[in-house]
Amino acid sequence: MNEFIEFFSFADANIRFVTVGSVLLATSSAVVGCFTLLRKRALVGDAVAHAVLPGVCLAFMLSGTKNPFILLLGAFVTGWLSLITIDFITSRSRIKEDTAIALVLSVFFGIGILLLTAIQHSGNAAQSGLDKFLFGKAASLVGEDLIAFSMVAVLLLVTTILFYKELAMLCFDKAYAKTIGYPVRGLELLLTTLTVFAVVVGIQAVGVVLMAAMLITPAAAARFWTDKLSLMLVLAALIGAFSGVSGAYVSYTAPAMPTGPWIVLIVSMIAILSFAFAPGKGWVSRLLRQRRNKTLILEENLLKLLYHLGEEKQDFQTSYSLQQILEKRAIPKKQVSAGLSKLRKQGYIEKTPAGWQLTLQGQRRGERVVRLHRLWELYLTQYLQLASDHVHEDAETIEHIITPELEQRLMEELGYPVLDPHSARIP
Amino acid sequence: MNAFWIILTGSLVATCCSLLGCYLILRRMAMVGDAISHAVLPGIVIAFLLTGSRDSVPMLIGAGLLGVLTTFLIEFFHRYARVQADASIGVTFTWLFAIGIILISVYAGQVDLDQDCVLYGEIAYVPLDLWITEEGLSLGPRTVWTLAVVTLLIILYIVLGYKELFLTTFDPAYAAAIGISTSVWYYSLMTAVSITTVASFESVGAILVVAFLVAPAATAYLLTDNFKTMLLLSVLAGILASVAGYYLAVWIDGSIAGAIATVTGIEFMLAFLFSPSRGILIRKKQLQPVQH
Numbered sequence: 193m194n195e196f197i198e199f200f201s202f203a204d205a206n207i208r209f210v211t212v213g214s215v216l217l218a219t220s221s222a223v224v225g226c227f228t229l230l231r232k233r234a235l236v237g238d239a240v241a242h243a244v245l246p247g248v249c250l251a252f253m254l255s256g257t258k259n260p261f262i263l264l265l266g267a268f269v270t271g272w273l274s275l276i277t278i279d280f281i282t283s284r285s286r287i288k289e290d291t292a293i294a295l296v297l298s299v300f301f302g303i304g305i306l307l308l309t310a311i312q313h314s315g316n317a318a319q320s321g322l323d324k325f326l327f328g329k330a331a332s333l334v335g336e337d338l339i340a341f342s343m344v345a346v347l348l349l350v351t352t353i354l355f356y357k358e359l360a361m362l363c364f365d366k367a368y369a370k371t372i373g374y375p376v377r378g379l380e381l382l383l384t385t386l387t388v389f390a391v392v393v394g395i396q397a398v399g400v401v402l403m404a405a406m407l408i409t410p411a412a413a414a415r416f417w418t419d420k421l422s423l424m425l426v427l428a429a430l431i432g433a434f435s436g437v438s439g440a441y442v443s444y445t446a447p448a449m450p451t452g453p454w455i456v457l458i459v460s461m462i463a464i465l466s467f468a469f470a471p472g473k474g475w476v477s478r479l480l481r482q483r484r485n486k487t488l489i490l491e492e493n494l495l496k497l498l499y500h501l502g503e504e505k506q507d508f509q510t511s512y513s514l515q516q517i518l519e520k521r522a523i524p525k526k527q528v529s530a531g532l533s534k535l536r537k538q539g540y541i542e543k544t545p546a547g548w549q550l551t552l553q554g555q556r557r558g559e560r561v562v563r564l565h566r567l568w569e570l571y572l573t574q575y576l577q578l579a580s581d582h583v584h585e586d587a588e589t590i591e592h593i594i595t596p597e598l599e600q601r602l603m604e605e606l607g608y609p610v611l612d613p614h615s616a617r618i619p
Numbered sequence: 620m621n622a623f624w625i626i627l628t629g630s631l632v633a634t635c636c637s638l639l640g641c642y643l644i645l646r647r648m649a650m651v652g653d654a655i656s657h658a659v660l661p662g663i664v665i666a667f668l669l670t671g672s673r674d675s676v677p678m679l680i681g682a683g684l685l686g687v688l689t690t691f692l693i694e695f696f697h698r699y700a701r702v703q704a705d706a707s708i709g710v711t712f713t714w715l716f717a718i719g720i721i722l723i724s725v726y727a728g729q730v731d732l733d734q735d736c737v738l739y740g741e742i743a744y745v746p747l748d749l750w751i752t753e754e755g756l757s758l759g760p761r762t763v764w765t766l767a768v769v770t771l772l773i774i775l776y777i778v779l780g781y782k783e784l785f786l787t788t789f790d791p792a793y794a795a796a797i798g799i800s801t802s803v804w805y806y807s808l809m810t811a812v813s814i815t816t817v818a819s820f821e822s823v824g825a826i827l828v829v830a831f832l833v834a835p836a837a838t839a840y841l842l843t844d845n846f847k848t849m850l851l852l853s854v855l856a857g858i859l860a861s862v863a864g865y866y867l868a869v870w871i872d873g874s875i876a877g878a879i880a881t882v883t884g885i886e887f888m889l890a891f892l893f894s895p896s897r898g899i900l901i902r903k904k905q906l907q908p909v910q911h
Contacts, residue, residue: 234705235650242826284899285891287644291837294649295887298830302880305826310873401657405713412706450724453717460714467700475700 195445207444213338214397214436216345218406218455221394222432223352224386225407226414226425230363231383234408235290236275239297240391241403243274245304249311252322260340264392271388274300301400341393348389351382352425359383360421397439398452405456406432413463416470435459489592490523490531492561495540496591497521498550499558508555511546559619565591566612567602573613574606580613624760626865629879631766632819633857635773636831637839639812641850644836645788650705651690652832654712655809656816656825658689660719663817668726679769679817686813687806689715762822769818776811777850780804785846827876831857834883841890841897856886 199207228234244267251266252258274296281292308322352359361369362379370376387407394406414427439455468475497520502508517528532548535541540554550558568587572578594602603609612618643652662685666677689711696707777784786794787804795801812832819828839852864879871878892900 229703229706232703232705234703234709238650238653238709281891285841285897287837287840288647288649290647291644291649291833294653294829294833295837295884297653298826298833298880299884299887301826302830302877302884305877306868306871306873306881307877308874309877310871313872401716402713404709405717408706408709409713412702412710415703415706448724450720453720453724456713456717457721460710460717463710464714467696467702473701478699478701 196441199441199444207440209338210443211437211440213342214440214451214455215433216342216436217394217397218410218432218436218439218459219429220345220348221390221403221406222410222414222428223349223425224383224390225409225411226421226428227352227359227363227383228387228407229411229415230421234411235293235404236278237387237391237407238404239274239278239293239300240271240388241395241400242297242304243300244271244392244395245400246270246300246307247304248322249304249307253307253311258322264340264344267392267395268388270300271391272384275384275388341396344389344393348386348393351386355379355382356422363421397436398455402452402456405459409456409459409463410435413459413466416466416473431459431462435462485592487531487534490527491535491540492557492592493521493523494528494531494535495550495554495558496561496565498541498548499555499562502550502555502558503562508550511544511549513547517548561591563619564594564599566616566618567599567606567609568594569614570606570609570612570618571602583613622865622869624763625875626861628760628763628766628822629861629865629875630858631763631770632815632823632828633831633835633861634854635766635770635815636819636828637835637853637857638773638777638850639808639815640832640836641839641846641853642784642788642808643812643832644840649833650708651693651809652812653829654693654708655686655689655813656828656832658712658715658719659685659813659816659820660716661685661722662813663820664719664722664726668722679814682817682820683810683813685715686816687810689813690806690809766818766822769815773811773815776807780807784808823876823879827880830880830883831860834880834887835860838883838887838890841887841894844896856883860886 198204225234225237228237247266247268247270248263249266250270251263254266255262278289278292278296281287281295282289287295311322358369358374358379359382361374362376362383366376369379390407391403395403398406410428410431411424413431414424417427418424435455435458438458439451442449442454443451466474469477471477494517497517498512499508501512501516501520502510514525514528514532517532518525523531532541535554536543536548540551540557542549542551565587568590569580569583572583572586573580609618640649640652643649659682662681662683663678666681669681670677692711693707696702696711697704702710783794783799783804786797786799787801791801816825816828819831823831835853835856836849838856839849842852843849860879860882864882865875867882868875868878890898892898895901
C-alpha cells in the first residue's frame with residue numbers, strides 16, 4: 193500500500209517522467225490505431241513494428257551515434273517503406289494482403305536481426321542498448337529520449353485532432369471523400385505516416401512483437417462500447433492511458449518485471465472483458481438478446497396456435513390439452529410446457545381442469561399475431577406478385593417484428609382487407 | 620561439419636514450414652501462422668515448468684495445445700463476439716505472447732529461455748547439443764533428430780490427407796458436401812503448424828518460422844498454377860535459402876536465422892520481378908501495344 197501511495201503521489205521526478213512517457217506513448221498509438229482498425233488494416237501495424245528494426249540498425253551504422261532523432265529517422269524510413277512494399281505487392285501481383293503483410297514483416301525483421309547481430313559482433317562499444325528497440329523498456333525512458341518521444345506523441349495527437357474530419361471520411365466512405373474533392377491519396381499517406389510514427393515511438397515502451405497490441409487492442413475494445421468515432425477515440429485513448437500508468441506502476445514496484453508485457457496484458461484483459469460484457473455488442477448481451485427473442489417468438493407462436501384452434505371451433509373459450517396443442521404444431525414438448533407456464537404468469541392464458549384456455553387478453557394478442565401474418569401474406573402477393581403458396585414462411589418470421597405503426601400502414605396500403613390470399617378471414 | 624548440421628537443420632525447418640505455408644497462404648491465413656508462431660510461447664514455458672526439462676515431447680504437446688487454443692480463440696472472438704477478423708488475430712497473439720514473457724520473468728530462475736532466443740533462435744548452437752548414446756557413440760545434434768521426425772510426420776500428414784486438405788482449401792463448400800469435415804482438417808492443419816513452430820523454435824526462432832511459412836510458398840505461388848508443383852517449388856526455395864543464408868551470415872558475421880530470412884525475401888523479390896508467367900517486369904513486356 194505504501195508503494196501505491198508513493199507511486200501515485202508522483203513525488204519522485206523519475207516516476208513522473210516514466211508515467212508521462214508511457215501514457216503519451218500508449219495514448220497516441222491507441223488513437224492512431226482506431227483509424228487503422230476501422231480501415232480493416234489492423235495488422236499492418238504489426239508489420240511496421242517489425243520493419244522498424246533494420247532502419248534503426250542502418251541509421252546507427254551510418255551515423256555511428258545513438259542520437260534518438262537519427263534512430264527515429266531511420267526507423268521511420270524503413271517503417272514507411274514496409275507499408276509501401278505491402279501495397280505494391282498486393283496491387284501488382286496475385287499475392288493476397290495477409291501474405292504480403294506476413295512476408296514483409298518477417299523479411300524486414302530478418303534483415304534487421306542480421307544487421308543488429310552484425311553490429312553487435314563488430315565490437316562497437318556504442319551499440320549497447322540498441323536491442324531496446326526489440327523488447328522495449330518504458331522504465332528506461334529518461335532525459336533526452338523521453339523528450340524526443342513525447343514530442344512525437346504530442347504531435348501525433350494534435351495532427352489527429354486537426355485532420356479528424358478528413359480521416360473519419362477516409363475510414364467510412366472513401367468513394368464519397370473522393371467525389372467531394374478530398375485529396376484521398378494524400379490522406380492515405382498521412383494515415384500511413386501517422387501509423388509509422390505511432391509505432392516508432394510506441395516500440396520504446398513495449399517492443400517489436402507487442403507493438404501490434406498497442407495499436408489494435410485499445411481500439412478493438414473501444415469499438416465495443418460505442419458507434420461514435422469521436423467517443424471511440426476518447427475511450428481508446430483512456431484505455432491506452434490506463435494501461436500505460438499500470439505499466440509504469442508495475443515497473444516501479446517490481447523492477448525485474450518486463451513492463452511492456454504487463455501493459456499488453458492489462459489492455460488485453462480490458463479488451464476481452466469488453467468483447468464479453470459490453471452492453472449491446474458484447475457476446476453476453478447478444479446471447480441474452482437472442483434468448484429474449486426466442487422466448488418472445490415461442491410465446492407468440494403458442495398464442496397464435498391457441499387462437500387458430502379457437503378459430504376452427506368458432507369459440508375462444510374452450511380449453512385444449514397439451515396433447516392437442518402438440519398435434520397442431522411440432523414444437524418440442526419441453527418448450528411448450530415452459531412457454532405455457534410463462535404465458536400463464538403473464539395472464540395471457542389460464543389453466544383449467546381440461547387443459548389451457550386463452551384469456552381475453554391472450555385472445556387479443558393471439559389475434560394480433562394472426563392478423564399481422566395474414567396482412568403480410570396479402571402484402572407479398574399483391575405488391576411483390578409472389579404466389580400465395582410461397583408467402584407463409586416469410587410471414588412466419590415477420591409477424592413477430594412488425595410494429596403497430598407498420599401495421600397501420602399495411603392496413604392503409606391494402607385498403608383494410610377482409611380476406612388473406614388463402615381466403616382466411618383477417619381478424 | 621558444423622556447417623553441414625546447421626544447413627541440414629535449416630533445410631528441415633524449411634521443408635515442413637514451406638509445405639504447410641502453401642496451405643496457409645491459399646487459405647488466406649498467413650497471419651494466423653504468424654500469430655501461432657508467437658502464441659505458442661506460454662505453452663512452451665508451462666510445459667517447461669511442469670516437466671522441468673527441455674525435453675522435446677512435452678514441449679511439442681504443450682505448444683500444440685496452445686496453437687489450437689490460439690486458432691480457437693481467434694475464431695471465437697471473430698464469430699461469437701463479432702470482433703473484426705484482423706483485430707481478433709492481433710489481440711489474441713499479443714495477449715498470449717505477453718503472458719509467455721511474464722511467465723518467463725516470474726520463473727526466471729527456473730526457465731532456461733529468454734526473449735532473444737524466442738525471437739531469433741540460436742541455430743549456431745545446434746551442433747553443440749549432441750545426442751550421445753550410452754556406448755558413447757555420437758549420433759549428431761539432438762535438434763536435427765527432433766526436426767527430422769517432425770518433418771517426416773508433416774510429409775506423412777500431407778501425403779495421407781492430400782485430397783482432403785486440397786479440397787478443404789480450394790472448395791470448402793464442395794468438401795463439406797461430399798462429407799469431408801472442414802473443421803477437422805482446419806484444426807489438424809493448425810496443430811501441424813503449431814508443432815512445426817515449436818520444433819523449429821529453439822533453433823531458428825519465431826521470426827524465421829514466419830518467413831519460412833510465408834516467403835517460399837508465396838514465391839512458388841508466383842511461379843506456377845499447379846498445386847503439386849507449388850509444394851515442390853516452395854520446398855526447393857526454402858532449402859536454397861537455408862544454404863545461401865548460412866553463407867551470407869558467415870560472410871557478414873551475423874545471425875544465421877536473420878540471414879536466411881533475408882534470402883527468402885530476395886527469392887520472393889526475384890520471383891515477383893522475373894517470374895516467367897507473372898513477374899511484373901516480364902508482364903510489362905507482354906502488355907506493350909503491338910507496333911504497326
